[in-house]
Amino acid sequence: MRMLVCMKQVPDTTEVKLGADYTLERDFVAQVMNPADESALELALQLQDKHGGEVTALSMGPERAQSMLREALARGVHHAVLMTDRAFAGADTLITATCLCAAVRALGRFDLILCGRRAIDGETGQVGPMLAAMLNVPCVTNVVGADLNEGMLDATQLTERGKILWNVQLPAVVTLCEWSCPLRLPSVMGLRRARSEQVAQMTAQTLGVSRCGLKDSPTRVVGINARSGSARSCQKLPVSEVIASLRRKGVLE
Amino acid sequence: MRFVIVFEAGGDASAALAFRARTIAPDADILALCEEGATFPGSACGANEAVEIPFCEDDCVQAQRIADALAQLKPDAVLFPATVRGRFLSAWAAAKLDTGLTADCTDLGVTPSGLLKQIRPAFGGNLTAEILCRTHRPQMASVRPGVFVHPPAPEDATGLPVRRLTVSTPQSKMRRTGFLPIEDTMSLQNAQIIVAGGKGVGGEAGFAKLARLARLMGASLGASRSAVDAGWIGYEHQVGQTGAVVRPRLYIAFGISGCIQHTVGMNASQVIVAVNRDRNAPIFSCADYGIVADWETTADEMIADFNRKEG
Numbered sequence: 001m002r003m004l005v006c007m008k009q010v011p012d013t014t015e016v017k018l019g020a021d022y023t024l025e026r027d028f029v030a031q032v033m034n035p036a037d038e039s040a041l042e043l044a045l046q047l048q049d050k051h052g053g054e055v056t057a058l059s060m061g062p063e064r065a066q067s068m069l070r071e072a073l074a075r076g077v078h079h080a081v082l083m084t085d086r087a088f089a090g091a092d093t094l095i096t097a098t099c100l101c102a103a104v105r106a107l108g109r110f111d112l113i114l115c116g117r118r119a120i121d122g123e124t125g126q127v128g129p130m131l132a133a134m135l136n137v138p139c140v141t142n143v144v145g146a147d148l149n150e151g152m153l154d155a156t157q158l159t160e161r162g163k164i165l166w167n168v169q170l171p172a173v174v175t176l177c178e179w180s181c182p183l184r185l186p187s188v189m190g191l192r193r194a195r196s197e198q199v200a201q202m203t204a205q206t207l208g209v210s211r212c213g214l215k216d217s218p219t220r221v222v223g224i225n226a227r228s229g230s231a232r233s234c235q236k237l238p239v240s241e242v243i244a245s246l247r248r249k250g251v252l253e
Numbered sequence: 254m255r256f257v258i259v260f261e262a263g264g265d266a267s268a269a270l271a272f273r274a275r276t277i278a279p280d281a282d283i284l285a286l287c288e289e290g291a292t293f294p295g296s297a298c299g300a301n302e303a304v305e306i307p308f309c310e311d312d313c314v315q316a317q318r319i320a321d322a323l324a325q326l327k328p329d330a331v332l333f334p335a336t337v338r339g340r341f342l343s344a345w346a347a348a349k350l351d352t353g354l355t356a357d358c359t360d361l362g363v364t365p366s367g368l369l370k371q372i373r374p375a376f377g378g379n380l381t382a383e384i385l386c387r388t389h390r391p392q393m394a395s396v397r398p399g400v401f402v403h404p405p406a407p408e409d410a411t412g413l414p415v416r417r418l419t420v421s422t423p424q425s426k427m428r429r430t431g432f433l434p435i436e437d438t439m440s441l442q443n444a445q446i447i448v449a450g451g452k453g454v455g456g457e458a459g460f461a462k463l464a465r466l467a468r469l470m471g472a473s474l475g476a477s478r479s480a481v482d483a484g485w486i487g488y489e490h491q492v493g494q495t496g497a498v499v500r501p502r503l504y505i506a507f508g509i510s511g512c513i514q515h516t517v518g519m520n521a522s523q524v525i526v527a528v529n530r531d532r533n534a535p536i537f538s539c540a541d542y543g544i545v546a547d548w549e550t551t552a553d554e555m556i557a558d559f560n561r562k563e564g
Contacts (some may be wrong), residue, residue, distance in 0.1 A: 236537070
């Protein structure tokens with residue numbers, strides 16, 4: 001089974017800065033593997049442990065996202081590929097998925113593509129399902145667990161009303177919830193391998209994508225505003241007085 | 254300007270979207286695109302026509318049908334409810350139609366030049382971004398259930414004319430094999446009182462205490478994303494941009510700092526009480542009452558108070 005894990009390096013805190021064009025200024029904050037992508041990676045490794053096959057990790061981002069791909073290598077993925085090019089910068093979800101789709105096609109056929117269900121910086125959760133639509137393969141989002149079942153995939157999807165169980169033909173795309181599969185620690189051998197292994201690189205030119213980056217993105221951030229002021233005026237009181245006041249007003253019985 | 258509002262089978266969040274579209278674009282042509290089994294909206298929601306497509310439990314097939322319907326209806330703007338399923342349907346359809354999509358909008362407007370103004374929290378939720386889609390059509394956005402409200406339908410509300418649309422049916426590649434419902438008795442969406450905890454409550458034990466308080470008050474238990482991400486409590490309790498949007502009579506936030514990620518999910522509550530040790534925590538700026546104290550001491554005092562009342 002050939003598996004691909006799509007991952008993104010994200011700022012570690014929510015204290016990110018903005019560039020003049022309202023894209024993220026990523027230079028001054030510690031960078032980590034997106035939490036939901038950790039779960040996608042771990043699920044791929046578990047499926048590999050159980051059923052064999054190989055796992056490739058793919059990311060689009062600046063040169064320094066190599067460090068995240070090396071973390072994936074240290075956990076046991078076979079190949080790591082970084083799509084890095086100034087031309088990719090500022091892409092919205094449609095164009096990100098378009099470029100990922102081109103990379104997936106260039107890397108060959110995969111039975112299962114695993115993504116995080118959303119990144120903690122953009123929080124759109126759109127890239128996984130958009131990639132599936134472009135590849136024309138079935139997709140289950142918000143997955144909390146999955147296993148192979150006679151050549152098909154059984155996946156559990158978490159929704160507002162409960163868990164839906166799906167039986168899906170491969171190839172398929174799944175997007176994982178962040179807490180669903182805690183990522184294993186790297187082994188000593190893995191760490192050694194991660195230092196020596198090559199991270200393959202792809203550019204807009206080697207991929208041959210005609211549309212990429214901010215310039216081709218249909219959605220544009222045209223303004224940023226501080227959160228709007230609230231109409232509430234906060235009365236600071238001890239707990240007993242708050243309860244008494246809520247009872248007087250009939251908010252509490 | 255033509256809007257299409259997607260009405261999910263079994264969903265109830267879309268009438269408010271149609272109503273919002275009517276508010277921001279009074280002269281627009283507003284079509285309700287209803288999956289078979291959706292509650293048919295009446296004229297009161299603001300739509301002027303309902304268009305029905307068949308339902309399939311395979312979300313990929315259904316997303317393709319919606320994309321197909323949108324290609325036929327040629328709207329300028331499309332609004333989806335941002336449920337887990339609605340977000341999937343919208344992303345798939347946007348990719349098929351090769352257009353832009355803004356997830357989880359907290360407000361919508363129309364610019365003087367007739368573009369859909371899409372507002373959503375950005376950068377950890379402490380700012381809001383205004384997003385436009387100038388070059389591609391349709392302009393697509395999803396909005397969380399509960400962000401907009403739909404006023405009760407007047408007595409003289411009428412049904413809408415319904416048109417059935419013929420859409421393609423691609424081959425199904427996935428099958429629904431089971432469903433494990435979340436117990437709905439304490440669901441956040443309909444709760445009158447919500448007791449919620451954040452990173453400040455420190456762990457599962459903290460949430461066990463808040464659950465005790467909630468039981469005493471007849472409240473539902475809510476949580477901020479950081480508490481859910483830490484694994485202290487399940488996702489079904491999450492309130493905020495990526496969780497539930499709630500409007501209870503009373504919302505009590507324990508140890509929640511109050512970034513917009515969370516507050517967009519609860520700031521429509523009637524009365525908000527915030528408990529935080531940090532008197533400068535942003536949560537106080539959207540609260541009616543602030544208790545500057547340790548969350549646990551405060552919870553203990555409340556538990557004691559409600560126990561006294563019970564006994």
